Amino acid sequence: MADLHLVVDRAAGGLAGQIAREVREAVRSGRLVPGTRLPATRDLARDLGLSRGVVVEAYEQLVAEGVLDSRTGAGTRVAAGAGRQAVEQSPADREGRPHYGHRPTSPDLGLFPRQAWLAAVRHVLATLPNDALDYGDPGGVPALRRELAAYLGRVRAADASPDDVVVVTGVAQGLSLVVQTLVRDRGRGIVLAVEDPTSARQIPLLRRAGADIVPVPVDREGIVVEALPGDADAVVVTPAHQYPTGVVLSPARRAALIGWAARTGALVLEDDYDAEFRFDRDPVGCLQGLAPDRVVLAGSVSKALAPGLRLGWIAAPPRVARAVRLARGELDLGSPVLDQYALAHFIDAGAYDRHLRRMRREYRRRRDALAGALAEHLPWITVHGISAGLHLYAETGGGRDVDGLVRAARAAGLSAEAVTPAHGPRGLVIGFARLPAHRVTEAVRALAGDVRR
CATH class of the missing domain: 3.40.640.10 (Type I PLP-dependent aspartate aminotransferase-like (Major domain))
Structure with a gap:
């Protein structure tokens, strides 16, 4: 059984996300190889001084992503296909940037509850x-x-x-x-x-x-x-x-x-x-x-x-x-x-309800990350419709080139589409469901850089 060395900042919040990120990085770096058995959720929670529910949530997230495999009687292990190459691999465009889906309304299919x-x-x-x-x-x-x-x-x-x-x-x-x-x-x-x-x-x-x-x-x-x-x-x-x-x-x-x-x-x-x-x-x-x-x-x-x-x-x-x-x-x-x-x-x-509760937590994290990154790096974009759903609606104002912004967003790996109503100004839709929270800032910075050029 692996002895996990996880760094968790209680003051930063999002404890389950921090645990998932640490384990994911350990698999990516090769420190945890496929087949490695992880500590039981109760044991890891005790070691970290956290509630067991936080660790369960982190494990569930990684199981849904295919990083971990959990089976009754066999414990939780690093999944067979989750080596360094598999974890780092993501769809990419021709320039090598990660790409997170073509439809802004698509859910994260990697989180489908397969088990x-x-x-x-x-x-x-x-x-x-x-x-x-x-x-x-x-x-x-x-x-x-x-x-x-x-x-x-x-x-x-x-x-x-x-x-x-x-x-x-x-x-x-x-x-x-x-x-x-x-x-x-x-x-x-x-x-x-x-x-x-x-x-x-x-x-x-x-x-x-x-x-x-x-x-x-x-x-x-x-x-x-x-x-x-x-x-x-x-x-x-x-x-x-x-x-x-x-x-x-x-x-x-x-x-x-x-x-x-x-x-x-x-x-x-x-x-x-x-x-x-x-x-x-x-x-x-x-x-x-x-x-x-x-x-x-x-x-x-x-x-x-x-x-x-x-x-x-x-x-x-x-x-x-x-x-x-x-x-x-x-x-x-x-x-x-x-x-x-x-x-x-x-x-x-009850599996449908459990899955939806888990996905609401995850999509909210991704929504918060995207809205925050846009506010920081592209403050002239006004964001609407973020109280629910899998996408946000952005208005640019000032007669900006919406089609050009969509092309730049896609080049940065974001899932975006232009909106051209018969009544009112144009805007664009940006999806966040397939955009991992830890990749948001990178994608939005790339978009901001492309727009400035």
Whole structure:
């Protein structure tokens, strides 16, 4: 068993992060080689004079990164692939600078809870009856719909029964299917209001589904309800954490939006974007819980776990849920049942909640580091939307070249995109979820240097 020599500064705070950094550096330097067994969390905590929970958090972080491997009965060891080259290796651009992902909204896939997910899959394979592997309900297996209805009610204050929940591949498919059902019901293309600015990636999918897109401005309180077109059949909103500005829909606007939907008969399509990652308080309750007969709530595990799982859901009024379930059956017969059962068990066992708690702590550290570095090295950038989510929204002012700033940010290894709203000034989105806290200052200094040149 290795005798760890860790330097921890209690006055500096972030004790778990300090322990993780020290162990990571020991592996990087070769002082801890693959297969080396680390002290038990209780023993290390006693040696350092810290609580065991701090050490557990540090170990969990390193296990998630793949630096350590923890198995029942075998203790915690340096992972087989975590030698000097593996720990130092990171994606890089052509100039050799580390690169931390192309989409500012992407989660850190290196922190996917592989062991917990594997345990869920193993449980499912060991306990599922043979008939469960047949074609399932195209709306989702009952076990997952029950877990999602309970979870959304508990965490998001939603008002939905399992019959109101339809499992889809993600928010994009969920919204597209709702639009398709509205088009079929009305016998024509629909008028769909969207926030401005918004995610450009969803627009082609919604247009293909039959929507005529109308942008509606967003201000400091969220979507401007008074600007909604009177003939809109539906509106797509991100009230928990507007993309890209990060604004939370104010209580007054929430009430106004629900009132507008009741008067016009339109549907509100609520993209529950970034709702899991609130840093300053508990997550804001969803709109669907206030008006379940007028709001369709769409969510997924793409930000919480990984986009590649392709697991999402909608919670909709019964008539909409039935129509979407029918459309899903006509489209592709539903999602893979093994993955659905695995997610159901993952939620039921508490692993989903534990993972989200851990990721909130980590993403908050990265957010704080990025916001602080930008304030120090690029003080003319005004940062918004940092109370939640995986990205921040930056305004430059002074007519600066946003496209040039995005190119410089990417060259520095940051994940950045330009935002060009129909109403208001341009800005840019910078993601921090894949940016390790200890790499932030280096990346922002490189960006500042490029901008000065």
